[in-house]
Amino acid sequence: MTRIQSGAIVLTLLLGFALAIPPAFSADSKEVVLRFAALGDAEPKPEPHFPHLAAAVADVNRLAQAMHVDFVIGVGDIAHKGTRIQYENATEVLQALNLRFYPIMGNEEHDSTVDRYLAYANRWGAEKAEMQEPSYVIETDTVALVFASPDVDRDFEDSGIEWMLEQIGQLAPRPVLLIVHGAQTGAYPENPDKGITHARFAEVIDQPNLAAIISGDLHMDMDRVNHSKRIGAVHYLHIPALERTKIPDETRHSAMFRVFTVYADGEVHVETYEVGRAEPLERHDYRFTLRRDARS
Template sequence: MKRLTLLLAVLLGKLMLLSSAQADTDKEQEVTVRFAVLGDAEPKPLPEFPNLIRAVEDVNRLAEQRKLDFVIGVGDLPHKGTMIQYQNITPVLQRLELPFYPIMGNEEHNAENAVERFLDFASQWNQGKPAIESSKYVLEFDSVALVMASPDHGRDFNDQGIKWLLKQLQRLHPKPVLLVVHGAQTGIYPERADKGITHPRFAEVATQPNLGAIISGDLHMDMDRVVHSKQKDGVHYLHIPALERTKIPDASNHSPMFRVFSVSRSGKVTVETYAVGEPQPLTRHDYQFTL
């Protein structure tokens, strides 16, 4: 009798594991696009990228374990946009096994011929992969579109940039949009409310009916000491932490992290946060919303 009970327990355990595995498989099949997001690097004083190197290794490992489609960058990769920073970061980003879709930040805009320099190096980062031909572009998929919007100067937009943003959102309607910018508009993150997009017409962008979320970096915030993911006026705001330096609320603790976004057929978005070097996401930073 004890042997039969033990056998039944073993069988039940196996059935539960199979059921759990099937549920995970079904969940994976529901995902239509999944991508990793790397935050600011711009190391100083030395043009060295140890945490970015580790993050690239982590992303490549995740690409083997899970279905990752591509990687995006929210700007501020080379400090001051200097040639030595661009040159040193290039072999690191070339290690990415997935297509890399970056935008510019205020650091890139510090260089002479800033856009041309950025596009030249972006093409080197994606050798043999889809080319980046503009500082603003759209990645469109069945269930969602990513509007990749480099600032026009500093971390802000000019009138033409705002017109371009509105045109893309209106053209894509009713498809949900995730807007990728370097910095969110001022006031969104009270930890540094004065820093960000100041153009008065960006409020019009933020109220477009198909805008689901704004993904940004710039502030170098410590994920454990700020409110990094939130909803305001129907739009979700997701901060991407810096890989090489933390500034807010102070520089006393730096925990390099990156985030992974999964979008399902039903419009559900799951945001996971990985500490660099750790195989599993940090559940305390999980965030979900529906487009």
């Protein structure tokens, strides 16, 4: 087990989360090696009510009855200001999830303590994750997911950068999907000043086996922004906020979540579901490949 001290926060590689995932087949008969849903920011304000999170959990549960879904991920900011009432109400909702839930911290959780976050996060979803630390790795034969909780607010300290570099390096040449709360500043011009500011995050992005960065934080309206794209050799996938939209403005909110399907040939299909609708929104489909020879 690898441990790197980061002030009061210890980031740990959780080797016990390796998965044995049975093969499945999609509608187009391609072999599916991994499928997971991704839930975005909740942190409702001012009232600690989570109606869209609850609806998304119900939708994911129904989806998992129709097709094989391995687990669900969260990109942080579930409990506004990290208050107990927010955590308690969110936990009641997330305990209804019938799949294992793998979250990370966001800046809202850092308004309280890491210990409080872990105490609640380990109660979310089915087959509790039993996380010991806020950052960890899930490995499959085809791809690895690196869950990197921020060290302070939404940013990283040197030790957090070193932890990501070490994990991604150890996983090479296996492709990596990096889950962070916010992408680096400038990645999304809709709010270019918000995100990771640490200069050495550029080293993380440059790792040859990093395929994609999955993030939330910006609360973007999927219909009015460029939410999925390639910058250089890395694909960026935004996970929309469930309870409220901020960008480009707060005039319209459509609660959505995304589903990632990884095929045996290395293709990744990202679908977006609007809460309450059974079929994905074709206009938000995005596909990319994990293969290193496809990078340019």
